[in-house]
Amino acid sequence: MLFPKSEEAHNVVIEIGGLPIEVQTTDAGFERILRGRYRGYINAGAAPEFALRVQLTQPETFDADRDAEVWVEDREWRMERGDFRARWSPAQREGQVFQSANPYSIDSVLRIVHTLMLASQGGFLVHASSAVRNGKAFLFSGVSEAGKTTIARLAPSDVTLLTDETSYVRKVDWRYFAYGTPFAGEFGEPGANVSAPIAALYLLKKADENRIDALEPSVAVRRLLRNILFFAHQADMVRQVFESACAFVAAVPVFQLSFFPDQRVWDLIR
Amino acid sequence: MAATETYITQSPDIACSTLGDDTIIMSTLDSTIFVLNSVGTAIWQGADGATPLSRIVQDKVCLEFDVTGDEAMADAKEFVDELARHGILSVSSQPVSPGEVL
Numbered sequence: 001m002l003f004p005k006s007e008e009a010h011n012v013v014i015e016i017g018g019l020p021i022e023v024q025t026t027d028a029g030f031e032r033i034l035r036g037r038y039r040g041y042i043n044a045g046a047a048p049e050f051a052l053r054v055q056l057t058q059p060e061t062f063d064a065d066r067d068a069e070v071w072v073e074d075r076e077w078r079m080e081r082g083d084f085r086a087r088w089s090p091a092q093r094e095g096q097v098f099q100s101a102n103p104y105s106i107d108s109v110l111r112i113v114h115t116l117m118l119a120s121q122g123g124f125l126v127h128a129s130s131a132v133r134n135g136k137a138f139l140f141s142g143v144s145e146a147g148k149t150t151i152a153r154l155a156p157s158d159v160t161l162l163t164d165e166t167s168y169v170r171k172v173d174w175r176y177f178a179y180g181t182p183f184a185g186e187f188g189e190p191g192a193n194v195s196a197p198i199a200a201l202y203l204l205k206k207a208d209e210n211r212i213d214a215l216e217p218s219v220a221v222r223r224l225l226r227n228i229l230f231f232a233h234q235a236d237m238v239r240q241v242f243e244s245a246c247a248f249v250a251a252v253p254v255f256q257l258s259f260f261p262d263q264r265v266w267d268l269i270r
Numbered sequence: 271m272a273a274t275e276t277y278i279t280q281s282p283d284i285a286c287s288t289l290g291d292d293t294i295i296m297s298t299l300d301s302t303i304f305v306l307n308s309v310g311t312a313i314w315q316g317a318d319g320a321t322p323l324s325r326i327v328q329d330k331v332c333l334e335f336d337v338t339g340d341e342a343m344a345d346a347k348e349f350v351d352e353l354a355r356h357g358i359l360s361v362s363s364q365p366v367s368p369g370e371v372l
Contacts, residue, residue, distance in 0.1 A: 242296045243285060
């Protein structure tokens with residue numbers, strides 16, 4: 001518990017990808033924002049891996065034009081963007097976030113923290129929609145406008161959507177699993193909080209017909225790396241992400257999915 | 271007068287993985303990616319700083335890929351220059367001790 005006893009805590013444990021993080025605040029309004037934003041991912045019964053204490057400040061405290069930067073200083077991760085400033089110590093199992101009372105800043109901090117955690121375990125966050133069908137997870141990756149949300153919208157009723165924007169990939173005992181995330185794109189809705197082993201990664205390309213083509217591993221790695229979220233540019237982090245992408249491509253089939261945007265594309269995804 | 275030998279060494283500022291026949295190399299300095307085919311991979315694997323490029327070409331390229339020495343050497347020099355320009359390989363006229371970074 002980071003707060004002194006005189007302050008009332010409104011803490012929320014948010015568990016994404018099997019990693020519970022306690023977000024600590026003394027502001028009841030911000031707690032309500034968190035509970036709304038992360039509905040389906042609140043797990044009050046989970047023992048948090050670490051805590052992030054949020055200190056609410058006025059928006060004008062920050063340099064609004066500043067792009068996200070992540071670096072190591074005094075054995076802590078430091079993160080700054082135009083709307084927040086944060087530090088996180090994996091060794092101390094705690095961190096602190098300065099931001100205004102909005103859901104977007106803490107969302108970005110959580111994404112960054114998860115990418116840092118996953119990198120050391122062979123996993124990653126990737127710009128991709130993902131879904132579970134017949135007990136298998138499928139990822140649909142691409143840059144903006146590639147069709148991630150379109151594929152998700154076209155999913156038939158037997159498909160469980162994990163996210164339409166940011167997929168969560170974890171390596172567990174040499175297998176890769178996709179987890180649902182609350183990190184939504186145009187849908188604006190959190191994905192289902194479930195996980196499944198990944199059967200394939202499809203790199204999206206809009207076309208006049210539906211077709212699946214195999215990709216050379218080197219092409220798959222290049223294209224996957226373009227879509228993996230990573231914020232820290234230290235050499236060891238870059239190396240970890242690269243090695244994670246290569247190991248993923250060696251273990252999981254990667255295809256190009258050319259698709260015409262109607263529901264027939266899902267006939268190919270089983 | 272003997273021709274000057276060339277020695278090549280893999281940069282420490284890279285990450286590298288072999289998938290299928292290809293070797294994929296990424297610069298950890300600027301995230302640039304290079305994909306080497308099987309001939310490039312043979313030269314890359316020989317880039318230990320101690321073996322002359324001419325020997326790498328002779329032993330790893332000419333023998334394994336059935337090409338003539340002059341042709342292979344010209345292509346290898348071009349390949350090495352390209353990787354050196356991006357900091358993926360370092361080039362020296364002297365052998366490089368293990369751990370020594372140029």
